[in-house]
Amino acid sequence: MKIIDGYPDYMMESIKLVEQKREKNLKIDVPALTMEGREKVLKAYHPDFMDSTKREVKLGPNKGEMIYNGIVDLLESKSILDTKSVDLTKIHYDVDILIIGGGGAGTVAALFAHEVGGVPKDKILITTKLRHGDANSMMAQGGIQAADRPVDSPTIHYLDIYGGGHFTNKPELAKALAMDAPRIIKWHLDLGVMYDRMENGEFQELSGGGTSRNRMHSAKDYSGMELMRNIRDRARNLEIPVLEFCPIIELLLDDQGIVSGGIAFNMETDEYYVIRSKVTILATGGSGRLHLSNYPTTNHYGATGDGLVMAYHAGANLKDLDTIQIHPTGDAYPEAVVGILSTEKIRGLGAIPLNKDGDPFVFPLEPRDVESAAFIQECKKGKGLVTPTGMPGVWLDSPMIDIIHGKGTIETKLAGEYRKFKRFDIDMTKHPIFVYPTYHYQNGGVEINEKTETALPGLLAAGEVTGGVHGKNRLMGNSLLDYNVFGRRAGLHAAEYIKTRNVGKLSLKHIDDYNKKLDELNIKSDIKAPILLPEYRGKEVLARALDIL
Amino acid sequence: MTETDVECAKQDEPSQVTATVEIFIMGKRYDVPIGFTIMKAIEFAGYQYIRSCGCRAGFCGACATVYRKGQEQKLHFALACQCLVEEGMYLVQIPFVPANKALYDINDLAPEDNTILTIYPEIARCVSCNTCTKSCPQDIKVMMYIQNSLRGNIAKAAELSFDCIQCGLCAMRCPADIKHYHVSQLARRLRGKYIDPESKELNARLKELEEGKYMDEVDEMMSMDRDIILNLYKKRKIEAQGDLDEGADA
Numbered sequence: 001m002k003i004i005d006g007y008p009d010y011m012m013e014s015i016k017l018v019e020q021k022r023e024k025n026l027k028i029d030v031p032a033l034t035m036e037g038r039e040k041v042l043k044a045y046h047p048d049f050m051d052s053t054k055r056e057v058k059l060g061p062n063k064g065e066m067i068y069n070g071i072v073d074l075l076e077s078k079s080i081l082d083t084k085s086v087d088l089t090k091i092h093y094d095v096d097i098l099i100i101g102g103g104g105a106g107t108v109a110a111l112f113a114h115e116v117g118g119v120p121k122d123k124i125l126i127t128t129k130l131r132h133g134d135a136n137s138m139m140a141q142g143g144i145q146a147a148d149r150p151v152d153s154p155t156i157h158y159l160d161i162y163g164g165g166h167f168t169n170k171p172e173l174a175k176a177l178a179m180d181a182p183r184i185i186k187w188h189l190d191l192g193v194m195y196d197r198m199e200n201g202e203f204q205e206l207s208g209g210g211t212s213r214n215r216m217h218s219a220k221d222y223s224g225m226e227l228m229r230n231i232r233d234r235a236r237n238l239e240i241p242v243l244e245f246c247p248i249i250e251l252l253l254d255d256q257g258i259v260s261g262g263i264a265f266n267m268e269t270d271e272y273y274v275i276r277s278k279v280t281i282l283a284t285g286g287s288g289r290l291h292l293s294n295y296p297t298t299n300h301y302g303a304t305g306d307g308l309v310m311a312y313h314a315g316a317n318l319k320d321l322d323t324i325q326i327h328p329t330g331d332a333y334p335e336a337v338v339g340i341l342s343t344e345k346i347r348g349l350g351a352i353p354l355n356k357d358g359d360p361f362v363f364p365l366e367p368r369d370v371e372s373a374a375f376i377q378e379c380k381k382g383k384g385l386v387t388p389t390g391m392p393g394v395w396l397d398s399p400m401i402d403i404i405h406g407k408g409t410i411e412t413k414l415a416g417e418y419r420k421f422k423r424f425d426i427d428m429t430k431h432p433i434f435v436y437p438t439y440h441y442q443n444g445g446v447e448i449n450e451k452t453e454t455a456l457p458g459l460l461a462a463g464e465v466t467g468g469v470h471g472k473n474r475l476m477g478n479s480l481l482d483y484n485v486f487g488r489r490a491g492l493h494a495a496e497y498i499k500t501r502n503v504g505k506l507s508l509k510h511i512d513d514y515n516k517k518l519d520e521l522n523i524k525s526d527i528k529a530p531i532l533l534p535e536y537r538g539k540e541v542l543a544r545a546l547d548i549l
Numbered sequence: 550m551t552e553t554d555v556e557c558a559k560q561d562e563p564s565q566v567t568a569t570v571e572i573f574i575m576g577k578r579y580d581v582p583i584g585f586t587i588m589k590a591i592e593f594a595g596y597q598y599i600r601s602c603g604c605r606a607g608f609c610g611a612c613a614t615v616y617r618k619g620q621e622q623k624l625h626f627a628l629a630c631q632c633l634v635e636e637g638m639y640l641v642q643i644p645f646v647p648a649n650k651a652l653y654d655i656n657d658l659a660p661e662d663n664t665i666l667t668i669y670p671e672i673a674r675c676v677s678c679n680t681c682t683k684s685c686p687q688d689i690k691v692m693m694y695i696q697n698s699l700r701g702n703i704a705k706a707a708e709l710s711f712d713c714i715q716c717g718l719c720a721m722r723c724p725a726d727i728k729h730y731h732v733s734q735l736a737r738r739l740r741g742k743y744i745d746p747e748s749k750e751l752n753a754r755l756k757e758l759e760e761g762k763y764m765d766e767v768d769e770m771m772s773m774d775r776d777i778i779l780n781l782y783k784k785r786k787i788e789a790q791g792d793l794d795e796g797a798d799a
Contacts, residue, residue, distance in 0.1 A: 029790070031790075032787065032790065035779075035783060130602075130603055130611070131603065131609075131611060133609070134603040134604065134609055134611060138603075138604055138608050138609050139604045139606055139608045139609070146751075147754070148748070148750050148751045148754040149750055150750060150753075151788070151793060153763055153766075154763045154767060155763050155766040155767050155770060156785075158767050158770060159770065159778070159781060159782055159785065160785075162770075162778065162782075163782035163785075167775060167778065167779065171771040172771070175767050175768075175771060178767065179758065179763065179764075179767065182751060182754045182755050182758060183755060183758070185751060186751060186755060189741065189742065189745075189748075190656075190742060191655070191738065191741070191742065192655055192737065192738030192739065192740070192742035194707060194711065194737055194740055194741040194745065195741075195745075197745055197746065197748075200746070201745070201746030201747050201748050201749065202748050202749070202750055203750075203751070207788060207789035211789075212785040212786060212787050212788060213788050214788050214789065219711075220711065220712075222608070222712060224608070225608050225609075226711075226737075229715065229734060230737075230738060230741070233738065234655070236650060236652075237652050237653055237654060237655070239652070245599060245600070267599050268599060268600075300603055300604040300605065300606075300609070301598065301602050301603060301604070301605055334584075335584050336584060336585065336586045336589070336633055337606075340605075340606045341606065365789055415711075416607070416608070416712065419607075419687070419688070419712070420607060420631070423631055423632070424633075533597065533598075533599075535597075536589070536592040536597075537592055537593075537595050537596070537597055538592065538593040538594065538595055541593075541594070541595030545595075
């Protein structure tokens with residue numbers, strides 16, 4: 001097999017068809033699907049509609065409800081924490097606010113609790129599994145939505161969110177998302193975020209899938225990184241305490257059943273810390289590294305759904321985990337980057353998906369679930385290509401962008417993408433990129449209300465770990481918005497909540513009870529949860545591993 | 550489609566191992582499959598990451614790696630998640646970069662010529678050796694933005710440094726002990742906050758929201774029956790389809 005410009009020869013044959021038809025394709029508009037058309041392709045091809053991808057959970061608040069298999073596997077496993085090895089009489093950290101997770105939502109919550117809520121910094125503690133800022137927040141590329149143009153309004157944004165979520169969102173959460181958005185952008189500007197601007201100072205705003213107005217604010221294709229590093233820099237300047245490489249593995253309740261902190265695990269020394277708090281904010285993010293339905297993922301290394309597990313052990317209910325978001329344009333070639341995201345901004349700038357014959361087959365900016373299902377359908381129909389390592393996929397005709405917007409657009413507006421492919425000898429200004437859906441976002445999670453309260457007193461939650469904001473499908477640009485809007489609300493509410501809170505005697509009895517319930521139901525599992533990290537070590541090595549040190 | 554149809558798509562499972570290359574992880578020899586990134590190869594060899602692995606997609610700077618190939622003189626710099634293994638690599642990852650960050654309140658600063666120099670005076674020690682630039686896995690012109698910071702050209706320093714993922718390799722190599730990535734963070738914040746122009750449209754929308762506009766509209770929508778809101782949704786004009794070209798809707 002010969003490699004030409006980064007692609008194997010047989011794929012290059014297909015690229016020739018793409019090139020021949022490019023001029024014609026630039027003039028064709030594939031219309032958006034009707035609601036009925038969307039439903040049809042979703043039901044036939046989206047993993048959310050397959051029986052084999054999920055099952056009923058046998059215990060806990062969501063007993064009898066359908067949830068993705070990989071999550072049920074965790075919920076039906078015993079706790080990783082042996083409660084007998086923990087001494088709760090010795091408190092290692094005694095704070096007002098424990099924030100579990102040092103990504104976007106957790107850091108924003110800390111800033112608002114401290115700067116607006118007036119909580120002293122030493123009364124706040126962020127614990128995080130990896131480094132501060134190692135989170136999906138850092139990886140978001142495309143941008144953040146906010147209705148600030150005269151042709152747009154928060155009302156139209158609300159309608160996009162609610163319809164995009166198939167009318168399953170909690171309306172009060174969708175409202176908060178739309179209405180708070182402009183003030184979040186203003187807060188970012190005050191921090192020093194460099195958004196893409198036009199010469200007159202207005203934002204360069206693009207369309208995203210399922211949005212009816214151009215309202216995506218971006219910072220090249222490093223939008224998430226630009227937001228996260230500004231927010232983190234503010235937290236560092238204010239010296240908000242952060243414990244890195246110390247994930248919380250279980251929540252603590254007090255004798256009233258109110259969440260009162262958690263047990264942290266130092267992954268480098270294997271010791272535990274007892275953290276007592278007046279209020280706890282769950283901001284652990286998503287679960288891409290569970291590879292639900294066997295999809296590759298765009299998520300960061302620590303996205304293993306820990307927050308879902310510990311909240312469920314303590315009695316919180318989950319919502320909409322019968323759906324996941326697969327993002328249509330995961331990289332399917334080269335093998336080294338399989339599953340990594342190619343941003344929706346590529347389609348926002350005008351690139352269109354094409355099959356192996358170089359023909360368009362779907363409106364490029366359908367909501368993500370619909371667009372993904374259409375890609376899968378095209379591959380099932382035999383109109384996709386398969387890479388040398390067996391990955392199916394379709395083309396995304398990136399060179400169209402420079403034709404539409406002028407030479408150099410890709411290198412400036414999609415600097416990260418351009419760099420990524422260049423590392424593998426693929427020049428996306430000359431050749432299309434090859435894509436297939438990848439597990440991107442956990443639509444649902446721990447149910448919250450507009451104050452970020454969960455069903456458990458003393459436990460607030462914000463960001464990807466929560467359920468209700470996006471319903472059963474999230475629109476692009478609304479996750480960066482989500483962690484800002486609800487991180488802020490969590491921080492402000494936490495600052496109020498602690499004023500009247502007295503913590504009782506700490507307890508881990510709920511863990512023992514949960515384990516006992518599993519025994520009673522005779523549910524067996526090979527794993528313990530939360531898992532904290534995915535297992536990627538070589539199979540041959542694991543087969544010979546000895547448990548000695 | 551059944552579940553098995555996407556099994557081939559699962560990430561991080563070594564696909565059929567056909568050919569291997571010899572690499573040396575901290576001096577120890579391992580055979581790893583061709584076509585793997587350094588990160589996947591290290592895992593294949595049996596290491597489980599705690600440090601030096603973050604987003605796995607080139608955005609977080611956790612996996613800064615240095616290597617030499619065989620008897621080569623030159624030291625190379627890469628991100629383990631973005632660089633393929635090559636025969637004879639001797640490699641190590643940098644788990645942490647000790648680089649003190651200045652503490653400041655961005656609200657108390659002004660974008661003056663000497664603002665950055667005042668907060669990070671060590672940039673004046675730059676000897677223009679360009680080692681920082683050569684060590685950047687993002688190919689950023691690091692020395693150029695330090696020189697621009699020194700001259701007070703904040704906007705240019707911010708622009709040149711924008712793609713920085715803060716891996717810290719520049720700071721580890723600098724003979725003048727400059728912490729470049731902290732310097733550029735300050736430059737970008739100064740630009741974003743003080744130099745880039747105001748958005749009049751955003752300010753107008755904020756004023757409307759302060760006055761309570763849209764509250765009733767959204768509340769009305771929230772109380773609509775499903776059929777009615779579904780119909781509204783279906784009838785939306787889509788800007789990306791050119792629906793607004795003949796005049797905006799309400």
